[in-house]
Amino acid sequence: MKVVVADDQTVVREGLITLLGTMSGIEVVGGAADGDEAVALVAELAPDVVLMDLRMPRLDGVQATRRIRAEHPATQVVVLTTFADDESIVGALRAGAIGYLTKDAGREHIARALEAAASGQAVLDAEVQARLVEVVSLPSSAADGTPLPDGLTVREAEVLRLIAAGLSNSEIAEQLFVSEATIKTHVNHIFTKTGSRDRSQAVAYAHRRGLAN
Secondary structure (H helix, E strand, C coil), rough: CEEEEEEECHHHHHHHHHHHHCCCCCEEEEEEEHHHHHHHHHHHHHHCCCEECCCCCHHHHHHHHHHHHHHHHCCCCEEEECCCCHHHHHHHHHCCCEEEECCCHHHHHHHHHHHHHHHHCECHHHHHHHHHHHHHCCCCCCCCCCCCHCCCCHHHHHHHHHHHCCHHHHHHHHHHHHCCHHHHHHHHHHHHHHCCCCCHHHHHHHCCCCCCC
């Protein structure tokens, strides 16, 4: 199996290349520091799989994945990133990625994901699967691509739905696998965008706009 590794952080990219080089049946044929380089290497080397980071300069991983899948459909893309938020996951999968792993994935998990991708089988990290379930359970106005009211993001709508369900910030953070400080930031944005002074007003807003289950 021929693999290209794309990651803008040199130490991460070189570490992954070294790691993959120790795995039986895997040949790393190139390393890219951004999406443009990844697309060029795929055109030149025709790898079976690209192990793709998402946040990279010039051309990000989602855009690079979309181009690779459109221009070189024989090459599969497995995302390996620190980000497991809704926008990143859905964006990468819609662009054509067949696998999505977070960077705490172990050696064997990465190897299995690459092998599966080369065979045309999808592999998702457990946390990513949980996030997709949450996205699917969002109100239809958020899940079907219809713009959310008042500039709310998908994640903010999700936090608002959980507020309306009676969860505290710490409970929401635990459910969404993020820090409580991150949730507090989302809540402040929600209050600002919805014109709410407190959680009670935010809950009322959520019910008025159909954003609460």
